[in-house]
Each structure stands twice: as structure tokens, then as C-alpha cells.
Ligand SMILES: Nc1ncnc2c1ncn2[C@@H]1O[C@H](COP(=O)(O)OP(=O)(O)O)[C@@H](O)[C@H]1O
């Protein structure tokens with residue numbers, strides 16, 4: 638790191654179920670739903686540059702939400718994001734990169750914004766890019782977030798499942814979030830609201846997993862591969878579901894390895910996105 642660079646860490650976030658809420662103002666648009674933030678996340682380093690550029694795991698990369706954040710702050714920067722998480726697989730990597738860029742750029746360039754203002758900038762950038770609706774506010778909160786109302790901090794009401802757990806995940810392939818979000822989401826949203834009502838009545842991890850499984854099936858998002866892996870975990874007495882929106886299965890505890898899969902391991906992340914010590 639150079640003297641004038643700053644670094645932030647943002648947890649990954651898997652959504653279990655969600656409903657889409659559109660609005661003209663991207664700060665008011667978003668999703669309601671629930672998921673888990675993860676100790677596996679994205680580290681973002683920002684330093685001043687003559688012209689904006691971005692790298693993801695040391696390769697040149699384009700994440701629209703990141704460039705939108707830099708434009709909103711009126712700065713040109715070199716952004717370096719690193720992550721062990723698969724990209725485009727339902728872990729909110731684009732939201733994490735946007736939020737990490739907002740936090741680190743604010744410090745590097747002395748932009749003088751508050752945390753809520755930076756979350757709002759990253760949320761709006763993510764919504765306008767079509768790559769996510771609720772990841773940024775969940776990643777800013779940490780834990781096992783329940784998104785009661787959609788939108789940036791000024792609008793979105795949040796709660797959480799008071800829990801900590803080890804998590805395993807297995808990615809079978811990529812799935813474009815923007816392709817799903819730009820299609821008809823009426824049915825998906827109807828099911829998502831239904832599951833939210835259930836989870837609010839009983840805010841526990843088993844209910845989160847059960848409602849997530851029902852959502853994936855009833856909203857017609859399951860693929861045969863994901864369904865078969867989830868079925869194997871359940872058959873061994875474990876809890877698993879599909880990460881929205883990706884070809885990814887996540888399980889509580891050691892559910893995937895117990896079913897014979899070679900899975901990645903992490904845990905829920907108790908806190909929200911944060912700047913790191915220089
Ligand atoms: N190697 C890559 N694979 C997939 N997406 C990538 C890659 N590099 C950059 N991107 C960008 O990252 C973003 C991924 O967004 P999304 O599909 O919502 O996935 P995620 O669930 O990880 O947030 C998109 O903006 C895409 O253009």
C-alpha cells in the first residue's frame with residue numbers, strides 16, 4: 638500500500654430469498670429478503686490515479702458498480718479488489734467491490750461523506766448497474782441480515798437473525814444476475830414476500846434455510862444440479878439451499894462435506910464492511 642491508498646474489507650453475502658422493489662430513485666429501489674454475510678469477502682484498495690482503472694484478483698476487470706461509485710464521488714482512482722469468492726455466483730462480489738470502493742475512496746480522497754452516505758452511493762451504483770438490489774445494505778450491516786424494507790439506509794429497514802454459524806459453499810457455475818433481474822420478476826417477488834413474512838414470525842437459521850429452499854423451488858430458480866446437491870445434504874440430515882443468484886449451494890455447518898462434497902468453508906461475519914488499518 639502507498640501512503641495515500643486506503644483499504645476496506647466487505648463480507649460476501651448470499652441471499653436466501655428476495656423480492657424486487659422498483660423505484661425511479663435508485664436509493665429507494667432495492668429488494669426485501671434475507672441471507673447471510675460471510676467471513677469470505679472482498680478486500681478493496683483504492684489509490685489516486687490520472688485515469689480510473691480496476692483489477693480483480695490482479696487481472697484487469699470491469700465492474701460497472703465500481704466505476705459508478707467513483708464517478709459519484711467525482712474521483713479518478715486505481716481500484717484493486719481481491720477475493721477468494723467466485724465472481725458471478727451469488728456472493729454479492731459486485732456489491733462488495735462497490736461498497737469497499739466507496740469506503741476506501743472516501744478516505745483516500747477526503748470526501749467527507751458519512752457511512753450511510755457511502756452505503757447509499759454504493760447501493761445506487763449497484764442498482765443502476767443491474768447487478769444487485771440488496772447485497773450492499775446487507776454487507777454494510779453484517780450478521781444474518783433480514784431486509785424488511787428495500788433501499789439505501791435512509792429508506793431500508795433492517796433486522797437480523799441473531800445467530801452465528803459455520804458455512805460451507807460449493808459453486809457449480811455462473812449465473813448472470815442482470816439477466817434474471819431484467820426479466821419478469823413478479824412471481825419471484827410474490828414468493829419472496831411470502832417467505833419474509835414467515836421468517837419475521839420465526840427469525841431462526843432453520844427457518845431461514847427452509848424458506849430459502851421453498852423460495853428457490855417455488856420461484857422456479859432451481860437447476861437440476863443445484864437441486865441434486867441440496868437433496869444430498871438434506872439426506873444426510875444437513876441444511877442447505879441455493880445462493881441467489883448463482884449456481885451455488887450453501888450449507889450450515891459441515892453439511893456439504895458430510896454429504897461427500899469438496900466444499901469451501903467460512904463462517905457468518907458478525908460485523909459490517911469496514912476500513913482496514915493502513
Ligand atoms: N471474471 C468475471 N466473471 C464474472 N463477472 C465478472 C468478472 N469480472 C468482472 N465481472 C463483473 O462482476 C459483476 C458480477 O456481478 P453479479 O453477476 O451480480 O455477481 P455477484 O453475485 O458476484 O455480485 C458484473 O458486473 C460483471 O460484469
Ligand SMILES: CC(C)(COP(=O)(O)O)[C@@H](O)C(=O)O
Pocket residue numbers: 650652654655667668670725726727728729730731732768769770771772814881882883
Ligand atoms: C439476489 C440479488 C438480487 C443479487 O445477488 P448477487 O447475484 O449476489 O449479486 C441480491 O442483490 C438481493 O437483492 O438479494
